[in-house]
Amino acid sequence: MSHCPFCEIIRGNLEASVIYEDHLVLAIVPLHAPYPESALIFPKEHIDHFTDLPKDLATHVMRVGFDLGKKIMQVYQPDRIGMGVHGYGVGHAHFNVFPQRHGMDVVFGKMAYVKDGEVKFGFRNLPVPSREKMDEVARKLRLEVNQ
Numbered sequence: 001m002s003h004c005p006f007c008e009i010i011r012g013n014l015e016a017s018v019i020y021e022d023h024l025v026l027a028i029v030p031l032h033a034p035y036p037e038s039a040l041i042f043p044k045e046h047i048d049h050f051t052d053l054p055k056d057l058a059t060h061v062m063r064v065g066f067d068l069g070k071k072i073m074q075v076y077q078p079d080r081i082g083m084g085v086h087g088y089g090v091g092h093a094h095f096n097v098f099p100q101r102h103g104m105d106v107v108f109g110k111m112a113y114v115k116d117g118e119v120k121f122g123f124r125n126l127p128v129p130s131r132e133k134m135d136e137v138a139r140k141l142r143l144e145v146n147q
């Protein structure tokens with residue numbers, strides 16, 4: 001999978017703000033999220049569908065996400081934490097963890113836009129945080145390696 005951005009991050013060919021890494025997974029600050037204080041956790045092995053992950057690996061990905069959800073809550077104190085797998089975007093299984101400060105955050109209301117008279121959803125209107133901001137978030141959310 002030479003065009004998979006997550007595999008390129010794992011190989012060190014694409015820049016990312018890393019929050020957590022162990023022998024199975026990597027957690028980074030996502031490029032596109034409703035808020036930059038978010039985390040994206042994915043297995044180091046390229047597997048497209050989340051439901052195709054071995055159960056222990058899926059559990060590990062979600063457990064790291066759970067710990068990062070607690071950390072986001074501690075550090076940034078949002079109203080709620082949202083977590084989910086939506087399956088679109090990058091075709092490499094990933095788990096999203098993000099702060100929620102509004103009821104529409106869970107449906108990514110910020111991703112809605114109108115094109116050709118139709119309401120669509122996508123990343124086009126989400127601002128990409130600066131590398132400095134993403135590095136700061138990664139530093140504040142860093143987990144100890146004892147998963």
Ligand SMILES: [Zn+2]
Binds near residue numbers: 004006007046047
């Ligand atoms: Zn991949």
